[in-house]
Amino acid sequence: MTGRMGRVISDITISADGYSAGLDQTEERPFGDDGGDGSGDKLHAWMFDTPDENRAEVEQMTAARAYIMGRNMFGPVRGEWDRQWNGWWGDDPPFHAPVFVLTHHAREPQPMDGGTTYYFVTDGIASALAQARAAAGDGDVAIQGGSTTINQYLAAGLIDELRLHIAPLTLGAGTRLFEGVPPLKLEQVKSRAAKLATHVTYRVLS
């Protein structure tokens, strides 16, 4: 292989106590119980309520050339693919690139509008990363989430850059970033305060 190889980055919104999702994910509440009144997704309010202020961070989240996500981030279907589920993001998902979904259950690739295709990977995180790297060329690969998936890649030493969006609330329970991950040395690359989140970018040193 010649030329520049892209980085492996991960962008994730967490509560001040480190959770990326509360308990009890449902089709109506992809991020589970966020401690709110059920009227909205409090963790991601920074994206949806204040998009202008956070345009740079949002654009950065969809700049990768291939994506990897866990089965539970892809949707609420568990076990066999016994119903048609094509992600939370509608017919024209914001990825515009291949998305590799980690699952124990094989499924044919699912092309969507706008250049997104969902591929279902049953042989583990290293295989998904190899496929994503091949698809991304010299572009970046984004480990999209959820935390369970990101934690596996962090523990394996496979993430170069971590971009946290820390929302002003705590959840107290749920899926926690860094859970079970051995200690990491980080370099703080940048940090910026918006109204509804503090954005922090870390390079993962080891």
Place this chain on the structure above:
Amino acid sequence: MTGRMGRVISDITISADGYSAGLDQTEERPFGDDGGDGSGDKLHAWMFDTPDENRAEVEQMTAARAYIMGRNMFGPVRGEWDRQWNGWWGDDPPFHAPVFVLTHHAREPQPMDGGTTYYFVTDGIASALAQARAAAGDGDVAIQGGSTTINQYLAAGLIDELRLHIAPLTLGAGTRLFEGVPPLKLEQVKSRAAKLATHVTYRVLS
């Protein structure tokens, strides 16, 4: 009571995964195993290695008029006060104010140089806060730590403002801020990136 009542604030340095101390506190390592090589306190490097850049945050930490801390923050002595221990901070501690130490073991007040006096409180967090408020007058009371103590005050709804200093490393284990605290609504008051920490101030709404 008339006049302005001070706020109850808490200032604490945590790792990116939310720990304020690693495992295995000793007299040589007040913050336990920080994942480093034992040559220094990696969590608090922002204070000691880059004091000029962080002068405002450090000054803010010693601006309260009374302090509360847990027994384990005060020192490594456990059980009865069977040896003379007057804190980690030398003869002239940086508090210059009364410091109320939560403990199960009674002890006479310990005056130090520069206006610091350590008082030992055996009847719980509410009593310590009442005593600290009385001592602080219209000044602020600081819940100094560690996280176990701060978590008790957070769970009781007794903290008005939380100032986090997030260091660029993860510890993976230890004493974690927010552990066991029910979900909190926060308002992000300000945030600033320094080289070795991101500083975030939250008002605790509920």
